[in-house]
Amino acid sequence: MNNKILIVGGVAGGASVAARIRRLDETAEVIMFEKGPNVSFSNCCLPNHLSGMIKNSEDLVLMCPENFKKQYNIEARVNNEVTKIDKDKKVLVVRDLETGQYYEETYDSLFLAPGANPIVPKFEGCSNPNVFTVKNVVDIDKLNKFVQNGVKDIVVVGGGFIGVEVAENLKLSAAGFNVTLVEQADQIMAPFDYDMVQILHKELTDKGVNLIVSDGIAKITDDYAQLASGKKIVAQAVVMAIGVTPDTKLAVEAGLEIGNTRGILVNHNYQTSDPNIYAVGDAIEVYHQITHSKTKLALAGPAQKQARSAADSLYGIPTRNAGVIGSSCIKIFEMNAASTGLTEKAAKLAGFQFDSVYIIPGDIVGIMPGNSPLFFKLVFEVPTGKILGAQAIGKGDATKRIDVIATMITMGGTLEDLKELELCYAPAFSTAKDPVNFAALVAHNIINGVFKQVHVSAVRELVEHKAFIIDAREPHEYERSHLINSVNIPLSQFRQRLDEIPKDQPVYVHCRSGQRSYNMVKALGQLGFDNIWNISGSYLGISMYEYFNDKMQNRKPIVTDYNFN
Amino acid sequence: MNNKILIVGGVAGGASVAARIRRLDETAEVIMFEKGPNVSFSNCCLPNHLSGMIKNSEDLVLMCPENFKKQYNIEARVNNEVTKIDKDKKVLVVRDLETGQYYEETYDSLFLAPGANPIVPKFEGCSNPNVFTVKNVVDIDKLNKFVQNGVKDIVVVGGGFIGVEVAENLKLSAAGFNVTLVEQADQIMAPFDYDMVQILHKELTDKGVNLIVSDGIAKITDDYAQLASGKKIVAQAVVMAIGVTPDTKLAVEAGLEIGNTRGILVNHNYQTSDPNIYAVGDAIEVYHQITHSKTKLALAGPAQKQARSAADSLYGIPTRNAGVIGSSCIKIFEMNAASTGLTEKAAKLAGFQFDSVYIIPGDIVGIMPGNSPLFFKLVFEVPTGKILGAQAIGKGDATKRIDVIATMITMGGTLEDLKELELCYAPAFSTAKDPVNFAALVAHNIINGVFKQVHVSAVRELVEHKAFIIDAREPHEYERSHLINSVNIPLSQFRQRLDEIPKDQPVYVHCRSGQRSYNMVKALGQLGFDNIWNISGSYLGISMYEYFNDKMQNRKPIVTDYNFN
Numbered sequence A, B: 001m002n003n004k005i006l007i008v009g010g011v012a013g014g015a016s017v018a019a020r021i022r023r024l025d026e027t028a029e030v031i032m033f034e035k036g037p038n039v040s041f042s043n044c045c046l047p048n049h050l051s052g053m054i055k056n057s058e059d060l061v062l063m064c065p066e067n068f069k070k071q072y073n074i075e076a077r078v079n080n081e082v083t084k085i086d087k088d089k090k091v092l093v094v095r096d097l098e099t100g101q102y103y104e105e106t107y108d109s110l111f112l113a114p115g116a117n118p119i120v121p122k123f124e125g126c127s128n129p130n131v132f133t134v135k136n137v138v139d140i141d142k143l144n145k146f147v148q149n150g151v152k153d154i155v156v157v158g159g160g161f162i163g164v165e166v167a168e169n170l171k172l173s174a175a176g177f178n179v180t181l182v183e184q185a186d187q188i189m190a191p192f193d194y195d196m197v198q199i200l201h202k203e204l205t206d207k208g209v210n211l212i213v214s215d216g217i218a219k220i221t222d223d224y225a226q227l228a229s230g231k232k233i234v235a236q237a238v239v240m241a242i243g244v245t246p247d248t249k250l251a252v253e254a255g256l257e258i259g260n261t262r263g264i265l266v267n268h269n270y271q272t273s274d275p276n277i278y279a280v281g282d283a284i285e286v287y288h289q290i291t292h293s294k295t296k297l298a299l300a301g302p303a304q305k306q307a308r309s310a311a312d313s314l315y316g317i318p319t320r321n322a323g324v325i326g327s328s329c330i331k332i333f334e335m336n337a338a339s340t341g342l343t344e345k346a347a348k349l350a351g352f353q354f355d356s357v358y359i360i361p362g363d364i365v366g367i368m369p370g371n372s373p374l375f376f377k378l379v380f381e382v383p384t385g386k387i388l389g390a391q392a393i394g395k396g397d398a399t400k401r402i403d404v405i406a407t408m409i410t411m412g413g414t415l416e417d418l419k420e421l422e423l424c425y426a427p428a429f430s431t432a433k434d435p436v437n438f439a440a441l442v443a444h445n446i447i448n449g450v451f452k453q454v455h456v457s458a459v460r461e462l463v464e465h466k467a468f469i470i471d472a473r474e475p476h477e478y479e480r481s482h483l484i485n486s487v488n489i490p491l492s493q494f495r496q497r498l499d500e501i502p503k504d505q506p507v508y509v510h511c512r513s514g515q516r517s518y519n520m521v522k523a524l525g526q527l528g529f530d531n532i533w534n535i536s537g538s539y540l541g542i543s544m545y546e547y548f549n550d551k552m553q554n555r556k557p558i559v560t561d562y563n564f565n
Helices: A012-024 A065-072 A137-147 A161-172 A194-206 A249-253 A300-314 A344-349 A398-410 A415-420 A435-447 A456-464 A475-480 A515-526 A538-553 B012-024 B065-072 B137-147 B161-172 B194-206 B249-253 B300-314 B344-349 B398-410 B415-420 B435-447 B456-464 B475-480 B515-526 B538-553
Strands: A004-008 A029-034 A075-078 A080-086 A091-096 A102-106 A109-112 A116-118 A153-157 A178-182 A210-212 A217-220 A224-227 A232-234 A237-240 A244-246 A277-279 A328-332 A335-341 A354-359 A374-381 A387-394 A452-454 A468-471 A507-510 A532-535 B004-008 B029-034 B075-078 B080-086 B091-096 B102-106 B109-112 B116-118 B153-157 B178-183 B210-213 B217-220 B224-227 B232-234 B237-240 B244-246 B277-279 B328-332 B335-341 B354-359 B374-381 B387-394 B452-455 B468-471 B507-510 B532-536
Touching (some): A004 A012, A012 A029, A012 A065, A029 A080, A065 B515, A080 A249, A109 A300, A137 A237, A153 A161, A161 A178, A161 A194, A161 A328, A178 A232, A194 A210, A194 A328, A194 A387, A194 A456, A194 A538, A328 A398, A335 A398, A344 A354, A344 A374, A374 A398, A374 A435, A374 A538, A387 A435, A398 A415, A398 A435, A398 B398, A415 A435, A507 A515, A515 A532, A515 B065, A532 A538, B004 B012, B012 B029, B012 B300, B029 B080, B065 B075, B109 B300, B137 B237, B153 B161, B153 B232, B161 B178, B161 B194, B161 B328, B178 B232, B194 B210, B194 B335, B194 B387, B194 B538, B210 B538, B217 B237, B277 B300, B328 B398, B335 B398, B344 B354, B354 B452, B374 B398, B374 B435, B374 B538, B387 B398, B398 B415, B398 B435, B415 B435, B452 B456, B456 B532, B507 B538, B532 B538
Parallel strands (some): A004 A029, A004 A109, A029 A075, A109 A277, A153 A178, A153 A237, A452 A532, A507 A532, B004 B029, B004 B109, B029 B075, B153 B178, B153 B237, B178 B210, B452 B532
Antiparallel strands (some): A080 A091, A091 A102, A116 A244, A217 A224, A328 A335, A335 A387, A354 A374, A374 A387, B091 B102, B116 B244, B224 B232, B328 B335, B354 B374
16 A cells, blocks of 8 residues: 655655655655755754865765665665656656656655755845855855865855854864854844844854844855945855745645645644645644744754654554754854743744743853853743743753753743752762753742842843942952942942942842842842842843944943953 | 751751751841861862862862851851750750860751761771771862872772762872772662663773772771772772761751651651751652652752752742652763663662663764764653653763753653654754654654564573574674674665574574664564564673673673774
8 A cells, every 4th residue: 555655855854754664664665856966964964064074075975875775675866856746646757867857756655855945035146156055965065165265255144053054164164264144133043032142143253253143145246245234245155044945846836735834734644735745844834832833943853753753654653743842052163052942032922921031050060170151041931930941052061951941841841840850960060950940940039029130131221321230249350340330249248238229229239140149139128128130141141242232333331341251 | 936047067958058048038047067177068079189170179168157157147167066956945065176165056947967977887997097988078188188198009999979989080190099999789880770880880990990899898908908709909098988878866866757768757848857957968868759769869959959948948938849860970081971760770679660772872963073872771661651760871961861861750751752852953962863762762662562672681691592693784893893693684685685584583683783773673573573682782782781791700702802883
């Protein structure tokens, strides 16, 4: 019945479908079509070829057609483009790109895993030979050869995963490129909120990438890129990475239903509107576990899970469609950044009632070599305390904390669950109270009204309006750098200096990372001060928030001096 | 009402109680008694002073009494030993160790956080001046000064966390010590099963620690330690770290109830049998979330959580006692090892019906620099698929995976939940299918009877009885090293060599790390072979399992050559 199975696309989704089918059915005839010259390559590693981290582009290919045949008895036809699906006759029309010949192939079941295509809008010079996109090994090879051949200045357009990774890897290349990264929105990396992403803006800038936000591409010539603002950037090569769009051409032409998000519509089992055709990966729309709405998610992990489920479904094995939550991570120079679930922005868009906390605890025990601050933000539903999302950035183990939050979200965890969670602790790996425990404790206080907070985004206005801001750090820290107009009343002195703290106006408290201000805020609350606010994120968070924009806009800083230690 | 609060013990539990009370009550009088000269030091970092990783022992002290006073308005009386509790009069008798004077201090509420004491059994030489224990900064200072003063050979007795960390740090010291680690049981590190711990045995041995298991200490002189077996080990210093016992002396003498596990008995709120007295930390017995029984757990994380809950309880804040699951981790030279929940041994003891899978996937994407195998074992309940525990060991991120499992266990997760779990993925941090997903998939197959498995512990007998074992790796891998008597039928060739595989006897299949054997086992099952067994852990797991014991016992290996690549 399922004797002959065809698969369109041979990367994450397609190759996983093929391998799973073989494990379920030793006798099925399985043919996988890939229009490019390679199947089963590592999409996610493509940018690493530009830095030389992965020296040979052939290493990006994980399995050749010969091995697919030998190990899985699967025929992988590379350089074969499927041009049409006749779903009534159950026939594919295929073009052999080497001979140019068209041929037909019948199927019992069909799996679509065509992926997504880079978006390149129309503008002057957009199809010049020095303009590149990055979708596969051929693309990255072409780009790398071009830039290694005398190019000095490169503009990367688009601050998503691919754009940032391409920019970073170009900058890391021994060739010493001048790299400009241009993003139309006011921030790169949508999985991070505006406050958190400033840490990544700073890291890119500090490491020499010329980062430009709130500007788009308008024109490309042989030696410069002109932005929407009119600004001209010297560039002999431009990489377009403003986003991807599901490759639904075949599906649309075959009359398969397309969802509202423009991905191929699938049911619980990844079946399309034609029961003999399944679709998985970047080309489909998926169900979001938290927002309960359809969305698109171009990530390899979910694609592999979908592939397995779709194959199982064909063989009558019930599948569990858990939906997606959107867990992702990226390494940007020295910073590890990870995110799961909803950002504040996404929670707002989805109509949630929510709040967030921003803490900056140590990644590991402070006296251990290599310790560094972990910037951690937790987004939670109000009043339920249900965990909605989290973002972590630091030189230490950010993905670990976000994986724990992803697990909590999936299992319906609340702040109560998270604050008591017993995780592994040894000084080389974490702190006795893990950052996730710490965040849940602070959030639990907020949701219970134990103290009030303002976010780092509000601090500039507070400073400019001469609000009463207490800096609870020690004098030597205050001297090194502090918020303009802030008053230094260290935690170690405040009980003797209560008369300096006004009762007739709001008082805002911060320290370096939030621990000392937390203690002072709680004490002041008990000492009859009832208009006390903790600044979530504290001095480190404020500095990070302001740094990049001050630099970009030549804006007057609200700190006397930037200091991130 | 709670005006005067006394705390016995000033480390993890005691200091956390003090700080939490101050946050809850600015006006309470809080006095913390510590018989040693330091409060609030990092227990867990003590061994790191021996390697010089933490150069100055003063750095181990996180907060001095002066700062407790200034920041928290808490009196920390060091060198003050509480010698008696009169719970009827609500009075402590305290001895000032500097003056030798006794004095009394009344309380409204009392918190006990005395910790646990190292166990030193009686034997010849057990109290010699060259015999040390490690409980606090004074101990580690004394030990370090002694060994740095001409000592060349050191014996550490006890293969738990402290013993192993002391042995490792001594070996890492620039002084070039000969270090012997002696453990009475047949393995070190109880949080790991016998199969997993062999990786740690190998690591210690490979890095030059003379590891002796199944032997105890019998006698210590100035220049050697004699073991129970009669073996003499040259040693000018001996560290005793065979375990700790809750310090319940004060509690017992005061007539407080002690639990069956010999820890102080506490209720949900960490109240002892006297409602005015709370107890937290290593001295108490706790409730195990998975086994539903009382246990002891000398870990800093739970101690801090208990401290907070106990203080909250005093102030009428309801606490949630989640029980413990036992999450722990350790760095041993290059190996990161972590464990949570129940080992197989513990699951058996607790009467669970369970099974386990042992997989060895890559920690990160295989083409990324720095990738390494992650040895991962998952223990699950049969037939429910409830996750009971996991152990991970490797050069990569072991704690991350175990933290995810700890979260799953806490939230009542099953294999179904774990296999679908969407975690962060980027090539530098993990694989698209994370090792925890992979383990759940394999376990899900086992529990559903999709294929059968044997564990690495069974392989020696199979080899000795000339069972039919297929090595599914490629010929060049087989040539480098293989199981004696195994037949090399690579996954890439087996479909053409089916006639070589017998149908009238069990057939066992392994490859390097389990992926190829999984595919072959599934295919053979469909091709009419119904007595096919996968060897869980595969070649890498078998080699790890056998290596240390072969070396220790001069036993004939069951592999032609050890190879761990």
